[in-house]
Amino acid sequence: MTQTNDQDRVRSAFSEVLGLPLESIADDLRYATIPEWDSIAHMSVVAALEDRFGVMIDMDDVIDMNTVGKAREILKKYGCDV
Amino acid sequence: MISASEAIERARLTPWDERALGMKTAEFRDLDQVDDAELPLAIEAIESWARSQGVVYLFGRVDSNRLRAKRALSEAEFEAVETSLTLSKSNLDTLPSFPRHMLPTFRDAMPADLPWLKTVAMKDFHHGRFLEDPLVDETLSRQRTINWVVDLVEQGHLRVAEMRGHAIGFHAERLRACGKIADLILTGTESKYAMYALPLWTAALQSLLARGVDHCETLISSANVGVINLYVRLDFKFETSLTGYRKIL
Numbered sequence: 205m206t207q208t209n210d211q212d213r214v215r216s217a218f219s220e221v222l223g224l225p226l227e228s229i230a231d232d233l234r235y236a237t238i239p240e241w242d243s244i245a246h247m248s249v250v251a252a253l254e255d256r257f258g259v260m261i262d263m264d265d266v267i268d269m270n271t272v273g274k275a276r277e278i279l280k281k282y283g284c285d286v
Numbered sequence: 287m288i289s290a291s292e293a294i295e296r297a298r299l300t301p302w303d304e305r306a307l308g309m310k311t312a313e314f315r316d317l318d319q320v321d322d323a324e325l326p327l328a329i330e331a332i333e334s335w336a337r338s339q340g341v342v343y344l345f346g347r348v349d350s351n352r353l354r355a356k357r358a359l360s361e362a363e364f365e366a367v368e369t370s371l372t373l374s375k376s377n378l379d380t381l382p383s384f385p386r387h388m389l390p391t392f393r394d395a396m397p398a399d400l401p402w403l404k405t406v407a408m409k410d411f412h413h414g415r416f417l418e419d420p421l422v423d424e425t426l427s428r429q430r431t432i433n434w435v436v437d438l439v440e441q442g443h444l445r446v447a448e449m450r451g452h453a454i455g456f457h458a459e460r461l462r463a464c465g466k467i468a469d470l471i472l473t474g475t476e477s478k479y480a481m482y483a484l485p486l487w488t489a490a491l492q493s494l495l496a497r498g499v500d501h502c503e504t505l506i507s508s509a510n511v512g513v514i515n516l517y518v519r520l521d522f523k524f525e526t527s528l529t530g531y532r533k534i535l
Contacts, residue, residue, distance in 0.1 A: 243484070
């Protein structure tokens, strides 16, 4: 259940920042394939994830974070339970 | 309104463009301030002056809503080659919010930065009046951007943006004599750091605010949709739309 909740936290961060319904946020949603997730919105997504999971994401990871699934993978690296 | 003779006085040679393009270049200015009836005469006089100077590439911008000026230029066989937007922002205290660690810091550019700056200027800038002119060789247009960046460094206007020790982009500005108004000259990130564009612009504007600047202005290509969206996010006001005309003499 924890995993489900944390996954929802990842998806809900994307949903809120990008202004998209939660059900449209899937792990394979990719950066720059929709107008809402452009380079301008990206840093707001990163800021929201940092805030929710209490971590500080490195530059290389910010640049690598090109799908929702990749964001989850990166957060795992920081010890987040996702 | 200005007279045709005043319009000639406001035209100028542009040796900084000539240096890259390898042909004599000039720019007309304020043509949209010429009275409608005098427009053909003003254009003819500017062209005559340019020819007398050996100019090959004559360029200038007019307000996109000045149909008569645009018609007069077309009738004089000038071609529309680009469009630009002028923007401004007065409320510099209303900027996107980022955690401090996401904001780059700035330092003055040094000669050692030039190789990297030149590479970014060459590879990662795709808009501008020459880059958008189909008759100008792209290599020359890119060289013009490189020269511009080098000039800005030499004039002390350009600062390098850094994040955790990595140079990610740069910003150049010029403060007017009053110290309250800034012109944003050129700002950009290396393409791999494009995601940091909004924090970079935000930090640049925060820096202006901290120095007592309360208004800034800039001009961007309207073909640069990415940067238009950026300025929308920064709550800039779009002031005018300009159309750039060129004639090869």
